[in-house]
Amino acid sequence: MGALVDLSLNSVAYPGRAPVLADLSLSLRPGEVVGILGPTESGKTTLAYVLAGLIPGAVPGAASGQLVVGGRTWGLGRPLDRREWLRQVGLALAEPYYQLSGAADTVAEEVGLPLENLGLGPAAVKAEVGGLLQSLGLGPFADRSPFELSVGQQQRVVLGATLVPRPKVLVLDDAFEHLDGPGRAALKQFLARAKAEGRAAVLLSGRRRHLEGLVDRLLWLEGGRLHPSPQTPELSAPNPKPGREPGSVVLEAEDLWAGYSVGRPVLAGLSLRVRAGEALAIVGPNGAGKSTLLLVLLGLLRPWAGRVRVFGSDAGREPPWRLARLIGYLPQNPADALFGPTVWDDVAFGPRNLGVPAGEVRRRTGAWLSAVGLGDRAGRHPLELSPGWRRLVALASALALGTPILALDEPTVGLDDGLYGRLVGLLEGLKEAGRTLLLVSQDLEFVGRVADRVVFLAGGRLVGEDSARAVLSETPPAEGRPPPGSPPGPL
Amino acid sequence: MSAFASLKPATWVGIAAGLFMAAFSSDEPAVGGGLLAAELALAAASGRLKAFLAILLFAVLGPVSVSLFVVHGLFHPGAAGVAVGPLWVRPEGLSFAARTIVRLAVISGAVLLATLGVPPGRILRDLVDRGVPPALAYGLVAAVRFVPETRARAHRIIAAQQTRGLALNGNPIRRIRALGALVRPLLLSALAEAEARSVTLELRGFWVRPRRALAETQTERLIRWGAVLGGALVLVMGRLVFR
Amino acid sequence: MTFFRRLERSLTAVAGLLPAAMAVNIGVGEVVARLQLPIYLDSVGTVLVAALAGPWAGLVTGVLSNLVWGLLLRPTAAPFAVTAAVIGLVSGLLAAQGIFGAWWKALLGGLFMGLVAAVVSAPIAAYVFGGVTGGGYDLIVALLLAGGQGLFEAVLTQSILTDLADKALTFLIVWAVLQNLPPRYFERFRQP
Numbered sequence: 001m002g003a004l005v006d007l008s009l010n011s012v013a014y015p016g017r018a019p020v021l022a023d024l025s026l027s028l029r030p031g032e033v034v035g036i037l038g039p040t041e042s043g044k045t046t047l048a049y050v051l052a053g054l055i056p057g058a059v060p061g062a063a064s065g066q067l068v069v070g071g072r073t074w075g076l077g078r079p080l081d082r083r084e085w086l087r088q089v090g091l092a093l094a095e096p097y098y099q100l101s102g103a104a105d106t107v108a109e110e111v112g113l114p115l116e117n118l119g120l121g122p123a124a125v126k127a128e129v130g131g132l133l134q135s136l137g138l139g140p141f142a143d144r145s146p147f148e149l150s151v152g153q154q155q156r157v158v159l160g161a162t163l164v165p166r167p168k169v170l171v172l173d174d175a176f177e178h179l180d181g182p183g184r185a186a187l188k189q190f191l192a193r194a195k196a197e198g199r200a201a202v203l204l205s206g207r208r209r210h211l212e213g214l215v216d217r218l219l220w221l222e223g224g225r226l227h228p229s230p231q232t233p234e235l236s237a238p239n240p241k242p243g244r245e246p247g248s249v250v251l252e253a254e255d256l257w258a259g260y261s262v263g264r265p266v267l268a269g270l271s272l273r274v275r276a277g278e279a280l281a282i283v284g285p286n287g288a289g290k291s292t293l294l295l296v297l298l299g300l301l302r303p304w305a306g307r308v309r310v311f312g313s314d315a316g317r318e319p320p321w322r323l324a325r326l327i328g329y330l331p332q333n334p335a336d337a338l339f340g341p342t343v344w345d346d347v348a349f350g351p352r353n354l355g356v357p358a359g360e361v362r363r364r365t366g367a368w369l370s371a372v373g374l375g376d377r378a379g380r381h382p383l384e385l386s387p388g389w390r391r392l393v394a395l396a397s398a399l400a401l402g403t404p405i406l407a408l409d410e411p412t413v414g415l416d417d418g419l420y421g422r423l424v425g426l427l428e429g430l431k432e433a434g435r436t437l438l439l440v441s442q443d444l445e446f447v448g449r450v451a452d453r454v455v456f457l458a459g460g461r462l463v464g465e466d467s468a469r470a471v472l473s474e475t476p477p478a479e480g481r482p483p484p485g486s487p488p489g490p491l
Numbered sequence: 492m493s494a495f496a497s498l499k500p501a502t503w504v505g506i507a508a509g510l511f512m513a514a515f516s517s518d519e520p521a522v523g524g525g526l527l528a529a530e531l532a533l534a535a536a537s538g539r540l541k542a543f544l545a546i547l548l549f550a551v552l553g554p555v556s557v558s559l560f561v562v563h564g565l566f567h568p569g570a571a572g573v574a575v576g577p578l579w580v581r582p583e584g585l586s587f588a589a590r591t592i593v594r595l596a597v598i599s600g601a602v603l604l605a606t607l608g609v610p611p612g613r614i615l616r617d618l619v620d621r622g623v624p625p626a627l628a629y630g631l632v633a634a635v636r637f638v639p640e641t642r643a644r645a646h647r648i649i650a651a652q653q654t655r656g657l658a659l660n661g662n663p664i665r666r667i668r669a670l671g672a673l674v675r676p677l678l679l680s681a682l683a684e685a686e687a688r689s690v691t692l693e694l695r696g697f698w699v700r701p702r703r704a705l706a707e708t709q710t711e712r713l714i715r716w717g718a719v720l721g722g723a724l725v726l727v728m729g730r731l732v733f734r
Numbered sequence: 735m736t737f738f739r740r741l742e743r744s745l746t747a748v749a750g751l752l753p754a755a756m757a758v759n760i761g762v763g764e765v766v767a768r769l770q771l772p773i774y775l776d777s778v779g780t781v782l783v784a785a786l787a788g789p790w791a792g793l794v795t796g797v798l799s800n801l802v803w804g805l806l807l808r809p810t811a812a813p814f815a816v817t818a819a820v821i822g823l824v825s826g827l828l829a830a831q832g833i834f835g836a837w838w839k840a841l842l843g844g845l846f847m848g849l850v851a852a853v854v855s856a857p858i859a860a861y862v863f864g865g866v867t868g869g870g871y872d873l874i875v876a877l878l879l880a881g882g883q884g885l886f887e888a889v890l891t892q893s894i895l896t897d898l899a900d901k902a903l904t905f906l907i908v909w910a911v912l913q914n915l916p917p918r919y920f921e922r923f924r925q926p
Contacts, residue, residue: 015921049690058693060921083699091694097640098687101695102633102753105612117696147636161695300650319660320653329654335683336644337651339675341914349672353656383679384916397655546807555810558866566879568888591864595810598862602809611805626745627794630752634760634802637753641761649768659769666769671907673765674775678782678911681754682919689750689922698746 002071004030004200005051005169009065009076012046012055020046022224028169030198033191035211037204037229038221040388040416044204045093047221048173051202052091053080070168086114090167092175094387094414096154099161100146107149108133108142111160118165128164135189136160137182150286156183163190170194170201176210177413188214206388206416209445247276250405250436251297256306258296265304266292268460276404279427279437281447284457290440291332293457294407297438299323310405325354328403332410334394338382343374343393346382350401361400368396371429373422387414392423399430406430407438412446424449495536498711500609500617505715506533507605509722514597516729523593530600539608543600546607551599552592559588611635620703629697637684641677648676741790748787748923755779756799760806772870773900780818781825781847781908785834787923789826796822813862817855824850825905834909844905845898852893860889871896 005028013019020043028034038044046055055061057079065076069088074080093099104110111133112125120128133139136156141149146157155178162170170190179187191201191214204221205211211218218229251274259265266289274280282290295301296308299320308315310326328350331337338346348365356364369375372392382390391414398406412420427437427450441447447454456464513526534543567584574580611632618628652672653659659669692698745752758779766775780799784792796818803811825847833843859865865885866872871892878888 014918016917052694054690054693058690060918081699082693082696086696093687093690095687098684099691099694101691101697102636102688103612103615103629103692103695103697105610109612113695113697117700119701145636147640295650298650298654300653319658320650321656321658324654324656327654329651331647331651331654333644333647334651336647336680337655337676339672339679339911341910349657350655353658381914381916383683383919401656546809550807551810554869555863555866558869558872559864562866562872562876562879563864566876568879568882568884588864595863598813599809602804602812603807606805606809607807624742624745626742626749626752627798629749630745630756630794631798631801631805633753634756634798635805637757638760638802638806641754641757642764645761645764649765663771666771667903670765670769670771670775670903671910673769674762674778674907675911677758677762677765678778678907681758681779681782682751682915684754685748685751686919686922687750688754692749 003027003068004032004070004198006068007051007065008067009050009063011065012043012050012061012063014061020224021050024225026202026219026226028200028202030200031195032217033195033201033203033215035203035205035215035218036221036226037208037211037218038206038416039418040206040386042221043224044206044221045173048091048093048171048202048204050076051169051171052089053082053085054091083118086118086165086167088167089169089171090162090165091171091173092158092162094174094177096151096158096178099158100154101161105145106143107138107146107157110146110157111138111164114161114165129160132160132164136186152178152183152286155179156186159183159187168199170199171204172201173204174206174210174414176203176205176214206418207420208417246278247434249273250276250311251438252307252309253293253297254307256293256296256308257304258292258301258306259304260301266460267296267303269306270457270461272455272462274405274436274438276436277431277434279431279439279450279452281439281441281451281454282457283441283444283447283454284463288457289460290457291409292460294329294409294438294440297407298327298329321353324350324401324403326403327405327407328398328401330391330395330398330406330408330411332413335382335387335390338390338393338397340381340383342379343382343385344369344378346393347397347400350397354401356402364400364402365396368399371399371426372396373419388416388419391415392419395423395426405436405438407440409440410442411439412441412443420446495533496538498537498714499705499707500605500614501621502711502715503605503609506718507601509718509720510601510604511598512719512722513725513729514594514601516726517733518590520590520593522729523590523597526597527593527600530597530604533604534600534607537604542607543603546603547596547600552596555595556588556592559591560585563588563591616703619700620705622702625697625700629692633688641681644680645673645677648673652676744787744791745794748783748791751783751787751923752791752795752798755783755795756802758782759795759799760802772896773903774896775900775904775907777818777821777825777901778904778907780822781904782911783923784822784826785829785908785912786919787826788830789823791923792822792826793819794822796820810863813858814855816858817851820854821847821851821901833905834912837906837909840905840909841902844902847905848898848901849894851901852890852897855897856886856890856893859893860886865889 007026009021009024011019012021036044049055049059050063055063063076067074067076100110101113104113108129112129115125115128133142138156146154176187194201203211203215220227220229253270253272256267256270257265258267284290296303297315299315299318303316310323315323340346344365347369348361351361351364369378372395374392374396382393411423415423439447439451454466455462510526510530516522534540563584564580565578567581567587570581570583572579572581615628615632619625657669657672756779759776762775762778766773780792780796783795797815800811800815800818828843833839865875874892875888878891
């Protein structure tokens with residue numbers, strides 16, 4: 001049987017820039033699921049845009065070459081008819097919030113939007129959408145606003161809106177990072193059905209682990225071309241050093257109560273002690289209070305009751321900008337706070353605020369930019385960088401504060417294998433240097449690799465504690481499954 | 492009742508436009524009072540009276556009324572005054588304040604009639620089917636949805652910059668300097684968001700959406716244009732004829 | 735191509751930008767409130783759109799922003815849609831004159847914009863709202879009235895005081911945002 005998709009791409013370039021992809025060809029058999037692995041800024045998203053017919057058109061740029069889908073040939077280089085293309089190729093991208101159109105009132109309408117735009121009547125749309133919502137586990141949310149859902153649920157909504165016109169080819173560019181249990185199951189189910197029906201899918205990611213188990217074969221994107229995937233050297237097995245002598249207690253929370261609305265505490269009597277030089281991971285299901293705990297420790301959220309001390313300072317009273325001398329923080333959405341005009345300025349921002357002398361600001365900024373691998377990008381605008389690099393800019397800007405404690409909220413999201421390895425190496429170096437690390441992460445492989453000690457949070461209090469080795473040896477729990485030691489009942 | 496509840500968004504916009512114009516036709520309290528009564532009746536007929544009153548009283552008139560009575564009751568320019576205790580109260584100013592409150596209630600009520608409780612997506616469809624440029628209709632409706640997330644983002648930025656040592660207290664000069672570090676990320680995120688969202692709109696086929704025939708009764712069209720023309724007529728009469 | 739057809743095409747190019755910028759106009763209130771500064775900054779999104787995509791896109795952003803307030807249940811913003819339209823249009827025209835090329839030009843442009851905005855909004859504030867907004871500025875109006883000024887004069891003076899500072903800051907912030915901005919944003923949002 002011939003190929004379902006045959007892409008021969010001469011070149012793709014954005015205005016005024018060198019081509020991102022050149023002489024690239026990609027061929028998919030009916031029923032095939034291909035994974036494309038590539039480092040950050042290798043052009044994965046550009047390739048996805050080309051397949052989805054977005055360049056030129058919605059994305060300014062120039063493309064040349066041709067694309068064959070199902071025996072018909074389209075020339076690249078001029079905008080495609082979207083009416084036709086919705087049935088040929090569907091594309092979902094990372095960051096679900098950006099892929100909610102804002103044009104629909106409910107989840108059902110959002111998912112049905114492409115059909116509505118293809119001219120189907122309300123009854124026909126409803127019939128098509130109903131079953132899909134069920135299989136995505138979104139049935140109970142059909143009449144809710146998609147903007148009220150969790151990020152995992154939003155990613156399922158986006159998947160639904162991509163699948164609903166039944167495209168022959170599904171392209172997912174890092175569109176599965178937030179998929180939880182039902183979402184991943186629905187994706188696998190679709191991929192299985194696509195195989196049976198002779199359709200195809202392309203999955204792109206920077207993390208090998210995210211593609212494993214989903215794809216039939218793996219390609220490697222580098223230098224603007226596709227190559228057979230090399231065996232990437234695995235990161236060396238975690239090698240927990242013999243436990244250092246625990247230092248004095250640097251951070252202490254006692255019977256901490258906190259929340260955002262009266263009568264609904266998120267932290268309910270939490271107590272925790274962290275010693276100097278320790279790398280402590282805080283894990284637990286969504287809504288357990290992990291990020292809230294960090295906010296309290298950083299002085300950003302005043303506790304209702306209880307005591308929280310950081311190096312003897314009362315974090316419940318000190319303003320956050322004073323605590324910035326003690327705790328550096330990498331927020332969950334680091335790109336939010338960057339404002340340039342250059343990467344250098346963003347990293348120098350913190351030490352300047354703390355009144356560090358200019359020479360020392362220059363030294364620290366240069367040193368930490370090199371340490372995270374951004375030395376040659378110091379003059380770029382933060383918006384010019386990929387999401388993974390932006391996270392490292394934010395990390396460097398937290399490190400430049402020179403604090404003895406570092407709190408990192410989901411530091412691995414959006415990183416490719418290379419940046420992930422870089423992050424792990426950097427954190428190991430910081431541990432060596434005696435810094436205290438607080439890690440909030442859903443990525444148990446990362447936790448097992450970096451942390452010395454793991455505490456489990458559920459229902460706003462600690463429900464268990466473990467050495468990191470035990471976490472690593474355990475299979476990652478499914479989303480929503482309570483961690484060991486958590487109380488029974490709804491969380 | 493149900494007849495009013497099922498009116499199309501555009502019809503409510505027509506009614507609101509008519510009332511809005513009529514609000515400026517006269518300074519007579521009777522005219523304002525009559526218009527306000529009409530709005531209350533319409534709100535009741537479409538089953539929205541409670542919410543209508545609540546917003547009008549607490550969100551709109553509450554804060555402004557106090558200011559109006561104080562500013563005009565005590566300082567209305569050129570008005571004669573009488574001593575009430577230590578204060579010099581001007582009756583003419585009080586009546587000016589009352590007239591202004593009624594007018595504000597009428598124009599705010601008109602806007603509320605067009606917007607209160609209408610799902611934004613319904614407004615979008617209605618506008619696009621009437622030939623309003625989709626980008627325009629989309630901008631209006633989508634912005635409403637993005638406001639909560641933008642506010643949340645503003646709070647995240649405020650939090651993140653403080654943890655990078657940015658002090659938010661102190662004298663005004665220092666706070667104005669902090670302003671840039673908080674507003675610039677907000678604007679840059681809007682650009683990143685705009686870039687991603689234009690891809691999303693394309694992927695959902697938003698620009699190829701066909702215009703649907705409007706299933707609209709003759710009566711509804713009559714109400715809409717009647718209200719607009721009626722409002723314009725009242726304005727012209729009030730300002731030019733019965734001056 | 736007719737004017738409206740052209741406008742529609744240029745709006746399509748910025749369709750993703752309009753709601754995001756409008757949401758910033760409204761969301762920026764959180765920042766101003768946190769810093770307890772006596773300014774609004776509620777046209778910062780409009781001015782950014784005007785600088786990137788030109789006066790007509792700016793005008794549309796301004797008008798729609800104030801109509802969105804209606805949907806968010808603050809209907810009193812609607813009459814000031816006129817001011818917002820003028821701000822979008824004028825700042826777009828100023829941007830076309832290269833006003834965002836240097837900080838001091840942006841500052842002067844902002845001051846000019848503040849003057850224009852005050853002149854446009856004072857009659858609305860005086861006639862529709864009786865000169866008060868229910869906020870702290872009412873005190874200034876009261877003081878000026880007590881000092882013997884007429885209502886329109888008092889409102890105009892108050893508007894000039896506040897709008898000059900507000901628009902100068904707005905323009906400076908937009909100038910700073912445009913610094914070193916990747917060129918693709920200018921490509922993407924430029925009017926066809």
